Amino acid sequence: MPEDGAAVDGRAAAGWEGVVEAFARGQATDPGAAQLTVHHRGRVVVDAWTTGRPDGGRTHGPDSVGVLMSVTKGLVAVCVHLLSERGQLDPDAPVARYWPEYAVRGKEGTTVADLLTHSAGLPSFTASPADAATVDLLDREECAARLAASRPLWRPGTAALYHSLTFGHLAGEIVRRITGSTVGEFFAAEIAAPLGLSLWIGLPPDEEHRFVPQHSPAPSRTDDAITALLAALGLSRDEPLALALMASTTELTRFTDALGTRAGRAAEVPAAGGIGDARSLSRLYAAVIGHVDGVRLLSPLTVERACAPRTDRLPPPAPLVRPADADPSRFGLGFELPRRGLPMLGEGSFGHAGAGGRLGMAHPRSGLAVGYTCTEMSWTGTGPDPRWVPWTRAIHEAAGTARGG
Template sequence: MEGFVERGFEAVRDAFAYAHDGDEGAAQLCIYRHGRTIVDLWTGQDAISGKSWDAESLVVLRSVSKGLTATCVHMLVERGQLELDAPIHDYWPEFAVGGKASITVADLLSHRAGLSSFDPESEIGAWDLLDWSACTTALVSMTPLWRPGTAFYYHPFTWGYLVGELIQRVTGKSVGDFLAAEIAEPLGLSLWIGLPECEEHRVVPGFTRKHLATPAEVEARLAGMGIDVGSRLVRATLATIATREEANEMLNTREGHAAEIPAANAIGNARSLARMYAAMIGEVDGIRLLTSAAVDRARQPQTDRLSHPAPLDVMPVATRFAYGYEITRPAGLLGDGSFGQVGTGGRISFAYPESGVAVGYTCTNMVGDEGVDDPRWLPWAEALRGALV
């Protein structure tokens, strides 16, 4: 265990150490409060690559990337360059075909667009995710998998191309370029979507010992629930699941680091994540990314009255979304009003404006399960709640 905690937060350090006792991977935890660092810890070592590990080491952030991309969008909304209720075709005219004319910016951000996976006939595989043009072209030509706005279902990969293309249409910059110029450089962050080769030596690969359910296993499980596995939505979902193992491998390559996959391949560390979220909810060294009004708008629930689309509507709804951020698990860790994003295997970053707290947590051993709290979070989150009283 290395790093420091401010007086009064020693229990967070002890809980973080306890949570990683026996973990064969490495982890970082950084917490800001009212614009300054109160916790900055790292522990463990990389068991797979043998690379060194410290506070400046980098990992692929997986779906934590969505929180970074959403923040770019809300900066543009605040500047008047985007409107949440505007149809996408106002900014991206070609998008209006195939029953997509009614899809709004808000629908995209909150996973209501009906484009949760690529069309099963598109044959977009894991390595095709590196090809921005192929992915956006496939989405433009696609008919939604359900009527947009009437239901929601998590968009694991497609979300990034949809929102990223929107950003590019409005600013003339890719997501990675906008993030660098407007967020990372002003705040001095080690945070990228599209990693420069000169930073590659700092990246420590992720790994997992978990069994990843095969498409056949998922299909059998869904069929056992009475779900029509021949439906277009289920076939598209199973096609995404089929790319999962190969996508994990791709995201550990230089090609996977250099590309821009705004829903999944941002690269950074806990220090930078916490600092970014801190600058969203308050000033950090004189810089503030969003006003209080913009933060309050961004974290408003957008899926509470919706179910999953048919035939997946028999599945319980476990996760709530705001405009581009998840609110279920962040709220469970610190309190209602928290917002952020969780990444596959346990990476998480979020803010709790009511207490002025921003959190960044990264790990190399991806043990967390989809849709539920990572058990390594709970000890330090509970200790943090106690210290904030």
């Protein structure tokens, strides 16, 4: 174990030892626990984790699993692209081709791509914070029905704004309409089982003993702080978009609280409810870009299409104003792309981050795939997580040496 870092255990292939040392440095001041796994051209080259009892309860180790938050969106994106590869789904087709009830109240022309790029105009299940208390966020059918009946806040495809929770039910319902299985069931049967992944959208009861909870050190925003934030975005509190954004925040807070319960972990909430470990995240992304033990999920052409930038030229929805120093999210079809606050593995990489600092990603050209999980929700999204910086640099150095050799 490195002397200048956290209590880290694990292994590394020859030439990759520096990544484990860098992981320890990144975790040195983190009171929580974490895991890091790296694949290079389908082979595990780093598998490391911090040890201990971060919450005073269950011991964290290599087989622990935890909440993934929005990393789950990447799992859903893989499901969608697998159906596309099989010829069962066209991302540029109208949603109504697969989900007829959706084609009402201005959503008739919405495409599947609009859902995957956060440009569907439905950032919340409800229209106001008061309404947000009325939705059962653990009821998949209710959430999907609310979205089908809703009117978008902007013309779909003309603007983009992050759909924190609704993304999963929008894309997940497409999967269900095509396959007859929920997106959690489809992921389990078609992706997790062939690869032997400890990744779930809906944690099975017999895996509960592996679960280690998360902790958020950030205080809840005050009413005045929310008003100031909206004003900085050019919104007053009584505008429909402002009300929807506040509703989305309320919904996400309610769901995050629910993850502290067995019912919340068992529910299929496919935008943020995934649970798993770093080994499985890395293995998943490795199988997206190459072969892992004989399994490859997507062809190079599908990956290229999925990761082509789709939102770089889309403005935020009016009347929201993007600050001059903003670092807007960038999306392909369901996957996040690198930006200043989320550099990933550099240009050409893709994946998805999750609230607090979780991260799953791949870089096809270099053959790298990475999974990182953590229990301390300290990443704010306004810059790279300090915990990531040491080991991402070390990965680049090790991969460069491997290519040179």
